[in-house]
Amino acid sequence: MDADRFRSLAETAPADLRQKLVTLPGIIAEWVRPHGGLAGRKIMDFGCGLGELAAGLAFAEPSARVIGVEVTDQPSGLPGVLERVGLAPPPNLSFREVALGEVGDEDGFDLIVSWSVFEHIQRNQFDAVMARLKTRLKPGGLLFMQVSPLFFSPEGSHFWALGYTDWQHLTRELSEVREDLDASALNARQRELHWKLFLRLNRFTAPDFERRLTAAGYSVLRRQIDRTDREPPAELLTAYDREALQTEQIVLLLRRD
Numbered sequence: 001m002d003a004d005r006f007r008s009l010a011e012t013a014p015a016d017l018r019q020k021l022v023t024l025p026g027i028i029a030e031w032v033r034p035h036g037g038l039a040g041r042k043i044m045d046f047g048c049g050l051g052e053l054a055a056g057l058a059f060a061e062p063s064a065r066v067i068g069v070e071v072t073d074q075p076s077g078l079p080g081v082l083e084r085v086g087l088a089p090p091p092n093l094s095f096r097e098v099a100l101g102e103v104g105d106e107d108g109f110d111l112i113v114s115w116s117v118f119e120h121i122q123r124n125q126f127d128a129v130m131a132r133l134k135t136r137l138k139p140g141g142l143l144f145m146q147v148s149p150l151f152f153s154p155e156g157s158h159f160w161a162l163g164y165t166d167w168q169h170l171t172r173e174l175s176e177v178r179e180d181l182d183a184s185a186l187n188a189r190q191r192e193l194h195w196k197l198f199l200r201l202n203r204f205t206a207p208d209f210e211r212r213l214t215a216a217g218y219s220v221l222r223r224q225i226d227r228t229d230r231e232p233p234a235e236l237l238t239a240y241d242r243e244a245l246q247t248e249q250i251v252l253l254l255r256r257d
């Protein structure tokens with residue numbers, strides 16, 4: 001499918017799908033452009049979820065080979081999602097399902113992309129996963145990582161379903177958070193999934209991520225840190241660092257040493 005046809009179909013997609021198919025691949029392309037770009041590259045989307053971003057990268061650069069890596073079977077839902085806007089998965093896209101803590105067997109990647117995933121990798125697995133990812137990159141290969149919302153930021157709980165957008169996960173007792181979840185409109189399965197996801201957030205701050213990645217043998221090429229200017233509740237400022245409470249997003253482009 002040529003680029004114009006893809007763009008005109010993607011334009012008809014709902015905003016969140018359009019963002020993953022068009023906007024995010026555009027951001028990643030812009031970040032890696034000074035370091036060789038996407039053309040002809042072997043790219044891993046680590047923690048790809050349904051695989052919309054991986055598909056967007058594959059559509060954006062037909063000469064690249066994109067492999068989405070996931071611990072769930074979510075990518076099996078991608079054809080149905082794309083079909084709704086008249087698209088089919090591109091031929092240069094494939095997926096691998098891996099066990100938690102694993103990163104797949106393939107190596108020789110030029111670029112590993114990870115969008116909203118690293119906050120979900122548990123502390124006791126994080127360093128090993130970063131070391132494994134490094135072995136999958138070619139020497140000098142690139143790692144693009146984005147995390148938002150960071151745990152200590154206003155929406156860091158990921159409990160949008162509970163309306164937690166103002167640090168409630170830090171101002172309420174854990175038992176109260178659980179009560180809010182049980183009183184929500186979510187069904188029993190969704191509640192357990194949300195609770196498990198919340199309990200497993202690794203709580204790393206922006207400096208924690210950067211420190212761990214540089215310790216794992218990556219050098220930072222570009223960094224973006226986004227902060228809110230919203231004022232945290234006064235009670236939190238006696239217990240937590242203001243910078244951590246106000247930092248919502250970290251984006252890093254790193255090179256394997």
Ligand SMILES: C[S@@+](CC[C@H](N)C(=O)[O-])C[C@H]1O[C@@H](n2cnc3c(N)ncnc32)[C@H](O)[C@@H]1O
Pocket residue numbers: 020046047048049050051052053069070071072074100101102114115116117120121122129
């Ligand atoms: C918030 S979703 C983001 C999905 C996708 N990157 C996107 O932006 O649409 C987080 C994803 O990370 C995956 N994930 C969590 N821990 C992982 C791990 N240790 N290895 C690989 N994927 C993981 C989850 O299954 C989930 O699909």
